[in-house]
Amino acid sequence: MKLMRVTTPENVLELIEKYFQPLDAETIPLERAGGRVLAEPISAGADIPAFERSTVDGYALSARESFGAQEGLPAIFEYGGEIPMGRPAPELSRGQCYLIHTGGMLPSGADAVAMLEYTALLGKQVQLYRPVAPGENVIHRGEDLRRGEEALPAGKLLQAQELGLLASLGTADLRVTRRPLMGLLSSGDELVPHLTTALPPGKIRDSNTLSLTFLGQKYGAAVLSGDILADSFPLFLEKSRELLKRCDFLVLSGGSSVGSRDFTTRTMQELGPPGLLVEGVSIKPGKPTLLASSGGKPILGLPGHPISALLIFSLFGAAIIRRLSGRQAGLYRPSVEAVLSRNLPSQGGQTEYIRVKLEQTEDKLIATPVFGRSGILSTLTATDGFLIIPAGKEGLSEGETAAVFLWE
């Protein structure tokens, strides 16, 4: 049996950064840009906001004229009227003030807003009982963004706040990285399509196609699924080559047997140069993971067991999609803190992923490991997430706190 060149999970992530590049850019309307990644920086075309705005309901005035105001000796202003929202403000005369609403436009000549609670309107006079500093309760023109300033950098994922900022700039279209098209090919003589009603002896229904399509889309790819292939090397090579031509990235979900793994490996090598980059990863489950490059297009070979396949895809498939999408910001994987309900020994030498079930008690979250072979999907659906025992560690103890990464 040929020995695998096994590498660490961290090294696989570095190889993904090194061997693959962001896809080209396309122009799309802002309404469809949620979840996409900016291909070019965007600058503000004008000051945001475009005028001095009040941050409170109150009276717009000249701060200088409020100095010295106090409870027993209020400053007196002439009431000029109300500034309607969304209308140009009038000009402020000396000694005047205007009623202004939150978000309203300050009159020229005004540089501050006195909050309503420190004032009283008496006929055509406004009394102010404390001084107001210049700029108080005002958002200045260009305070959010100055004209020409970079609003968002290239590589930024466009989420709610980025869409909001771009909307406030009046952005109609923008340049984003093309959405990666991920090809998915399953093989295995034992597999039948999942809609097969009567299962012939020895056959199982294909579960990876639906699972991996969901995950690929979740991580930002479009997914193109090929047929289920029989365990035949020439067929596998031909279909892989065909699908790879139409896609940016290929995922091979081979069978779990040594023979099946062998021709997946050969296929990935044949599709080079440079071919195979990773022949195994020091991770459990998921050791028989393969990674190759076909002239810059990534090919990920998943382990045969469904649980290993999902874990590996959520780690490396996600990283590949992220890389092809051109995302630049740091990768922070959020988790919840939970206390272990039992000891978790580990053999060390490899990163271990342990499935856990969570339970909320009054003051803490309890994590209970769920074991089961990596062919048993129900151990995955019965858990809330997983924790990681790093390669250098000999396990975790009951009562110890661990970071649990959620499936959702």
Next chain:
Amino acid sequence: MKLMRVTTPENVLELIEKYFQPLDAETIPLERAGGRVLAEPISAGADIPAFERSTVDGYALSARESFGAQEGLPAIFEYGGEIPMGRPAPELSRGQCYLIHTGGMLPSGADAVAMLEYTALLGKQVQLYRPVAPGENVIHRGEDLRRGEEALPAGKLLQAQELGLLASLGTADLRVTRRPLMGLLSSGDELVPHLTTALPPGKIRDSNTLSLTFLGQKYGAAVLSGDILADSFPLFLEKSRELLKRCDFLVLSGGSSVGSRDFTTRTMQELGPPGLLVEGVSIKPGKPTLLASSGGKPILGLPGHPISALLIFSLFGAAIIRRLSGRQAGLYRPSVEAVLSRNLPSQGGQTEYIRVKLEQTEDKLIATPVFGRSGILSTLTATDGFLIIPAGKEGLSEGETAAVFLWE
């Protein structure tokens, strides 16, 4: 000025559970079920797997016949041939063994699989150098799921592993909770559609419609957006009533002025019974949050400032969509641990959300607070997430570790 009845964020979440119920169910095909929530439990229609399967590549045999085998005195088996993947296995005769692949079907009469590395094939004989226990390297029929056993409970969110499990069961269609339709109505005399090219004085472009549509979809709703309305109570009431008829849930994004907030409040009260449930929340930013029920349909009134609106929606809008979708499992909000780069004083008495920027150093993650008024969207796009100072706490100190919740 009327005093608001202010409640805690925790109490708002309890009111959402108490006043609103999951929507009715619909039947959809499994291929489109990702991200949806099961309305009814699903039982296994057959044993999964449907036959005894090998978990390794090796020889299928009767464990009893391997007892006593050792390096110097191997057990000898007659080689019966190879069991092809996906085919019914032959029957095992006494003293026989069959080559089997990972995932292959065990012959009747076999109850264990010996791994290849402990064997040698010599002509028509297989020598085995250690004993194998009954059941070793075998997944038993029904070990994943027994026929009639509950595969997934009602209220389960369908993600990759649930789709995989249901595919392996041959599920074609299933009952899920209807996807909530969220209506979105913005008002404000100062607002113009975001595609407005030349901004008239005093006007700003609407940013909430795009932001909140994105978030609503992200949390699992479909979104129906109304027009931007002028600040007029009768108009607001009429349009709210109309939109609410067509939706399961209404989000009102009113202006930031006292007057605008006042008629949003009146609208929400008028749309009862029972009308207003929450008139303010002890949270910063986001205090002027409103929640009402119109005959069981939730209405969420967002604060006027864009940042407050997004934060509040990601908290309570998400909880409402979750509730209407019928999700049952615990709500665990994942975060990353980061060390504060400076002191963060707090006035106490309210839950404070502080925006932070993250930076990865060699051994830890550093969180730096970014301040800025809640009208300034660029302070949101420049940060990675937020941390929470609980109501009872007087702030956080430099060097202290805090949980940071990411925007993504």
